Amino acid sequence: MKFKNFAAKVWQSIKNLFKPSRYQAAVPSLISIGFGIVFGILTMFVIWLLAVLGVFKTNNMPEFFYGVGVLLAGAFNEGMDSIADMLFAAAPLILAGLSVGFAFKTGLFNIGAPGQIVIGGLTAITIGLKVSLPAPWHWMLALLCGVLAAGIWGLIIGALKALLNVHEVVASIMMNYISIYTAFLIIKGNGMVNTQTSQTLQLPASALLPHGEVALFAYYDMNIGIIIAILAVIVMYIILHKTTLGYQLKAVGFNKEASKYAGMNTKRNIMVSMAISGMLAGLAGAILIMVSGKYFQLTKEAMMAEIMSVGFDGISVALLGLSQPIGALFAGLFLAYIRQGGYYLNLANYMAEMADVITAVIIYFSALSTALYAIVKNRKIKLEALKKLRISRRKEKTQDGGENV
Amino acid sequence: MIFSTTFYDLLGNTILTMIPLLIVALGAMICERSGVTNIALEGIMIMGAFVSVWIISRLEWTWVDGVKVYWANTNGEKSLLLIIGFIIGGIVGMLFSWFHAYAAISMKADQTISATALNLIAPALAFYIARTFIGGRQVFFNTSFMMTRVGFLADIPVIGDIFFSRVNAGLYLGIIILIVAYLFVYKTKEGLRLRACGENPHAADSLGVNIYKVRYRAVLISGFLAGAGGFLFSISTATSFEGTVSGYGFLAIAVLIFGNWKPFRILFAAFFFGLMTTIGAGGNSIDFIRTLGLPSDFYPMVPYIATLIVLSFSSRSSRAPKAAGQIYDQGTR
Numbered sequence: 001m002k003f004k005n006f007a008a009k010v011w012q013s014i015k016n017l018f019k020p021s022r023y024q025a026a027v028p029s030l031i032s033i034g035f036g037i038v039f040g041i042l043t044m045f046v047i048w049l050l051a052v053l054g055v056f057k058t059n060n061m062p063e064f065f066y067g068v069g070v071l072l073a074g075a076f077n078e079g080m081d082s083i084a085d086m087l088f089a090a091a092p093l094i095l096a097g098l099s100v101g102f103a104f105k106t107g108l109f110n111i112g113a114p115g116q117i118v119i120g121g122l123t124a125i126t127i128g129l130k131v132s133l134p135a136p137w138h139w140m141l142a143l144l145c146g147v148l149a150a151g152i153w154g155l156i157i158g159a160l161k162a163l164l165n166v167h168e169v170v171a172s173i174m175m176n177y178i179s180i181y182t183a184f185l186i187i188k189g190n191g192m193v194n195t196q197t198s199q200t201l202q203l204p205a206s207a208l209l210p211h212g213e214v215a216l217f218a219y220y221d222m223n224i225g226i227i228i229a230i231l232a233v234i235v236m237y238i239i240l241h242k243t244t245l246g247y248q249l250k251a252v253g254f255n256k257e258a259s260k261y262a263g264m265n266t267k268r269n270i271m272v273s274m275a276i277s278g279m280l281a282g283l284a285g286a287i288l289i290m291v292s293g294k295y296f297q298l299t300k301e302a303m304m305a306e307i308m309s310v311g312f313d314g315i316s317v318a319l320l321g322l323s324q325p326i327g328a329l330f331a332g333l334f335l336a337y338i339r340q341g342g343y344y345l346n347l348a349n350y351m352a353e354m355a356d357v358i359t360a361v362i363i364y365f366s367a368l369s370t371a372l373y374a375i376v377k378n379r380k381i382k383l384e385a386l387k388k389l390r391i392s393r394r395k396e397k398t399q400d401g402g403e404n405v
Numbered sequence: 406m407i408f409s410t411t412f413y414d415l416l417g418n419t420i421l422t423m424i425p426l427l428i429v430a431l432g433a434m435i436c437e438r439s440g441v442t443n444i445a446l447e448g449i450m451i452m453g454a455f456v457s458v459w460i461i462s463r464l465e466w467t468w469v470d471g472v473k474v475y476w477a478n479t480n481g482e483k484s485l486l487l488i489i490g491f492i493i494g495g496i497v498g499m500l501f502s503w504f505h506a507y508a509a510i511s512m513k514a515d516q517t518i519s520a521t522a523l524n525l526i527a528p529a530l531a532f533y534i535a536r537t538f539i540g541g542r543q544v545f546f547n548t549s550f551m552m553t554r555v556g557f558l559a560d561i562p563v564i565g566d567i568f569f570s571r572v573n574a575g576l577y578l579g580i581i582i583l584i585v586a587y588l589f590v591y592k593t594k595e596g597l598r599l600r601a602c603g604e605n606p607h608a609a610d611s612l613g614v615n616i617y618k619v620r621y622r623a624v625l626i627s628g629f630l631a632g633a634g635g636f637l638f639s640i641s642t643a644t645s646f647e648g649t650v651s652g653y654g655f656l657a658i659a660v661l662i663f664g665n666w667k668p669f670r671i672l673f674a675a676f677f678f679g680l681m682t683t684i685g686a687g688g689n690s691i692d693f694i695r696t697l698g699l700p701s702d703f704y705p706m707v708p709y710i711a712t713l714i715v716l717s718f719s720s721r722s723s724r725a726p727k728a729a730g731q732i733y734d735q736g737t738r
Binding site: 047056058109111160164165166167169170171173174175176177178181182184185188189300301304312315316319351353354356357359360361363364366367368370371372375 | 512514517519649659702705
């Protein structure tokens with residue numbers, strides 16, 4: 001009997017999963033993705049036109065139709081190879097998106113994810129180089145420590161916000177810069193730098209995320225990062241939607257005063273939220289760096305371009321994924337997909353930055369379309385209410401008329 | 406000279422860092438005072454800086470008998486270039502900030518999202534355009550706006566040394582903008598309306614103020630100042646533009662909050678931050694600091710740590726405009 005109930009419950013939730021109404025929230029994102037890609041194609045067309053008309057001189061004529069094809073083909077350009085590349089690139093993006101999105105849910109803008117990524121990576125490097133352990137334990141420890149350190153880094157921002165009323169955006173930005181130089185101090189101070197290339201030393205094999213041997217995981221660079229990311233998505237989904245903590249965090253984000261009135265400890269919730277957000281970013285940083293051939297370049301510019309940019313991408317992912325864990329999964333995959341397309345755009349003599357332009361335009365349209373969608377929805381509700389009102393009035397009238405006669 | 410050269414160097418560099426921050430933060434002040442948060446400043450600065458530096462890099466050369474010649478040699482000619490760049494940067498920033506205004510005011514979109522989008526678009530677009538049309542990520546230019554001596558004014562003791570010799574021309578622009586912004590916000594009818602929109606838009610609306618118009622204007626003004634500030638930042642810190650303003654747009658927001666949304670406190674905050682940055686960058690060249698014997702990577706952290714510390718003491722009493730960041734919808738009245 002119990003089993004029957006359980007089975008029915010599972011069946012119901014599976015059925016719910018495929019209800020179209022569940023995916024209505026994704027409509028604005030999809031519309032804006034469409035707009036963004038159309039914008040990108042138009043831009044490419046204009047550049048092609050300018051080049052053909054000779055407005056600017058170039059040795060490499062852009063090839064419009066080939067370019068569009070390559071851009072849209074994204075991660076399918078070179079079969080399994082580029083799919084593996086996409087999944088590899090998507091893992092840190094998804095985690096960064098989870099981090100930013102989680103903070104959004106509590107009403108906090110964690111623009112400090114880039115700094116937390118640096119701290120996560122830094123800790124992973126330090127554990128990787130300074131501790132020697134056998135294989136599975138070594139990378140697990142490095143990963144765990146990276147997560148915890150970045151969690152503390154995030155907690156600092158949360159504490160400043162909750163206890164001292166420091167605006168979290170400003171605190172985050174300051175902490176981002178501080179994280180870069182902290183990384184330099186620790187790396188140089190502990191002899192973890194290759195003085196010739198001014199990069200960090202190569203991590204030992206035991207501290208790298210394991211390669212797989214099956215299917216996609218056998219490809220170059222590919223590791224279990226994407227599996228960790230998916231697990232994180234599931235865990236965050238459960239925390240956010242199935243636990244009291246998640247409910248409280250969302251309540252604080254929705255209405256701080258009301259949740260305070262309901263007896264929730266808003267200060268503690270803000271700190272917890274930032275700490276969890278930091279931990280996710282730290283996980284992204286550790287996964288990013290625990291790969292053979294990946295280093296910290298010890299200049300501010302390189303750190304910003306190679307490591308911290310993942311954190312800023314996380315903002316895009318979170319916005320595109322509507323701050324939902326599942327949304328972050330799909331948005332991260334999409335971003336990696338379009339990046340792959342951008343990478344192959346070089347073949348058509350377009351610049352790879354096109355992918356970033358498209359992403360940014362998508363975010364802008366998603367801001368517009370979410371607002372538009374809300375307006376349309378509101379209007380629908382109002383119209384329905386009006387309709388009901390009219391019907392009931394008509395009924396009243398006919399009843400009144402009946403009595404009079 | 407009454408003080409040592411180090412003192413004047415310190416002061417000169419402080420002014421160099423602080424002027425773009427001051428200008429951008431003043432723009433942000435006007436914007437936030439009208440009730441619209443604008444964290445798109447970074448993107449607007451990049452856009453303004455990119456286009457104006459690009460144009461200046463073309464304008465500063467002239468062809469004489471088929472040979473490329475640099476023509477701006479005197480203070481006057483340099484100032485002309487500076488003003489052209491300033492205005493171009495401002496106009497580009499204004500046009501770019503319109504996107505934020507449209508999304509945030511007309512479309513009632515989330516202000517953080519639309520601003521973030523602008524922050525993302527600007528560097529990507531700058532790189533894309535630069536690589537497509539210029540052939541590299543960097544835009545090089547030659548004009549530096551260090552004034553050597555400004556006539557007889559440079560002979561005045563102390564003041565002459567500080568303000569009229571080896572000084573960036575942007576200083577004067579910054580001071581003018583500070584005064585104008587102060588007068589605008591506190592002494593004009595428009596300024597009163599602006600503040601009313603940021604504090605209680607519904608009340609202002611009931612008195613016949615067009616909230617949307619006031620806010621649009623405020624965002625565009627902040628866009629102008631941010632774009633122009635981006636130009637000033639690029640020309641005063643390097644000889645090439647590389648699609649970044651080193652986070653100055655975000656720092657300007659820190660300065661704004663530290664300055665408690667008030668013009669003269671913003672001046673002080675910008676000065677404080679400029680001084681800290683100079684000390685951080687100068688690091689070992691200042692005797693007093695060298696004796697501390699800290700590792701060289703510690704100094705660049707100084708401005709950020711100092712700002713955090715100061716903010717943690719001053720934020721409790723900070724008072725943002727009440728309606729800042731809130732979407733104004735007439736229907737909710």
